[in-house]
Amino acid sequence: MDSMGIMARKPTAADQALRLDNQICFAVYSTAHAFNRVYKPLLDRLGLTYPQYLVMLALWERDDVAVKDLGERLFLDSGTLTPLLKRLEAAELIKRTRSTADERVVLIALTPQGHALREKAKAVPQSILAASDCTVGELMAMKDEIVALRDRLNAVLGE
Amino acid sequence: MDSMGIMARKPTAADQALRLDNQICFAVYSTAHAFNRVYKPLLDRLGLTYPQYLVMLALWERDDVAVKDLGERLFLDSGTLTPLLKRLEAAELIKRTRSTADERVVLIALTPQGHALREKAKAVPQSILAASDCTVGELMAMKDEIVALRDRLNAVLGE
DNA sequence: TCACATTTAATTGTTCGCAATTGAATCCGC
DNA sequence: GCGGATTCAATTGCGAACAATTAAATGTGA
Numbered sequence: 620m621d622s623m624g625i626m627a628r629k630p631t632a633a634d635q636a637l638r639l640d641n642q643i644c645f646a647v648y649s650t651a652h653a654f655n656r657v658y659k660p661l662l663d664r665l666g667l668t669y670p671q672y673l674v675m676l677a678l679w680e681r682d683d684v685a686v687k688d689l690g691e692r693l694f695l696d697s698g699t700l701t702p703l704l705k706r707l708e709a710a711e712l713i714k715r716t717r718s719t720a721d722e723r724v725v726l727i728a729l730t731p732q733g734h735a736l737r738e739k740a741k742a743v744p745q746s747i748l749a750a751s752d753c754t755v756g757e758l759m760a761m762k763d764e765i766v767a768l769r770d771r772l773n774a775v776l777g778e
Numbered sequence: 779m780d781s782m783g784i785m786a787r788k789p790t791a792a793d794q795a796l797r798l799d800n801q802i803c804f805a806v807y808s809t810a811h812a813f814n815r816v817y818k819p820l821l822d823r824l825g826l827t828y829p830q831y832l833v834m835l836a837l838w839e840r841d842d843v844a845v846k847d848l849g850e851r852l853f854l855d856s857g858t859l860t861p862l863l864k865r866l867e868a869a870e871l872i873k874r875t876r877s878t879a880d881e882r883v884v885l886i887a888l889t890p891q892g893h894a895l896r897e898k899a900k901a902v903p904q905s906i907l908a909a910s911d912c913t914v915g916e917l918m919a920m921k922d923e924i925v926a927l928r929d930r931l932n933a934v935l936g937e
Numbered sequence: 938t939c940a941c942a943t944t945t946a947a948t949t950g951t952t953c954g955c956a957a958t959t960g961a962a963t964c965c966g967c
Numbered sequence: 968g969c970g971g972a973t974t975c976a977a978t979t980g981c982g983a984a985c986a987a988t989t990a991a992a993t994g995t996g997a
Contacts, residue, residue: 636903637896639835639851643921644813644906648832649853650928651810652954654803657931659955670983673807676798686946692798694808697946699984706982723945723992737796744795747803750934751927761927762802764920768910769809772816775909811984818985829953845976856976858954865952882962882975 647765657750661743665736671707672740674700678713678729679737685724694773712736806924816909820902824895830866831899833859837872838896841888844877848886853932871895 639645658669667675677692678684686700693700704727707713712733718724751758798804817828826834836851837843845859852859863886866872871892877883910917 633900643917646921646924647806647810647813650924651806652853653928653931654806656935694811701947741792750931752930758802761923762805765805765809769812771911772812772909776815860977
């Protein structure tokens with residue numbers, strides 16, 4: 620077969636598909652890391668990691684919600700969220716309380732400091748926009764495509 | 779200001795930008811996780827995690843390379859790669875050897891088993907393609923856009 | 938009512954991902 | 968040569984991410 624040797628061989632479609640450059644998943648994976656690195660210095664000023672920032676974004680839209688609800692919005696499970704939320708509570712940005720109606724449920728609420736942090740966070744998106752060197756319209760179009768892809772992937776998982 | 783209270787308030791552009799739905803970074807982040815979950819059962823059969831699969835993809839294209847070279851291709855550093863490569867070595871898929879020319883450098887080479895695994899891996903991309911429910915053309919177009927975004931983000935980091 | 942299934946968070950263990958540091962090897966200017 | 972800067976991989980420590988399990992609370996059917 621000489622698949623690794625000196626002899627020339629016409630690359631098959633399967634060969635091409637295994638090329639790193641051709642993989643959309645690697646494109647998405649490496650772009651996620653690039654975003655993370657761009658966010659890092661901005662979020663350091665807020666005392667947040669990127670996943671913590673996502674949790675705060677979700678809570679600024681709606682708080683007093685169960686861990687499960689937060690997990691569904693962020694596509695994360697309790698194994699990830701429980702320790703992360705404990706760190707946010709230690710930072711006094713949120714408060715965790717058992718629901719009285721259903722004691723299995725832990726409700727997450729913002730503290731005054733948690734609410735207040737939103738003002739400081741408003742500067743973040745425009746810094747990212749600048750770093751992306753794109754227009755808002757371009758980014759939103761891309762975002763819609765990527766979300767559509769994500770939702771199709773998640774649909775397969777749900778089967 | 780009543781930013782959290784009952785009074786209605788016209789959402790500003792900054793408010794809109796903080797919405798989770800509007801964030802391309804969250805779209806990318808959550809899509810990366812969705813890919814990971816789709817890959818998981820496929821890669822389990824190969825005995826690889828997703829990052830390990832990426833390393834193998836890179837090595838199938840070119841091996842006998844330094845850790846640093848691998849890191850540049852995958853956008854990862856030695857803190858991530860060193861333990862990952864040790865696990866691949868333990869699985870006998872790669873061999874790590876110090877370069878004789880420059881003893882700081884560790885060269886990564888595929889073992890026969892490492893080469894052989896490529897044949898089994900050929901089935902993976904088409905399964906992903908099916909899960910994405912897209913045409914190859916659509917995916918490649920998206921990939922190019924995302925890579926362009928990644929490269930602009932990385933360019934800002936390099937400044 | 939009571940057994941049994943389901944739901945919800947928390948926990949445990951493994952693997953990334955990265956910042957910061959370390960230590961060895963190499964390079965470079967003088 | 969020699970000394971300091973640089974390069975490279977490894978290490979340490981922390982924070983995700985997730986599978987699998989646990990434990991408690993709740994729901995359901997006979």
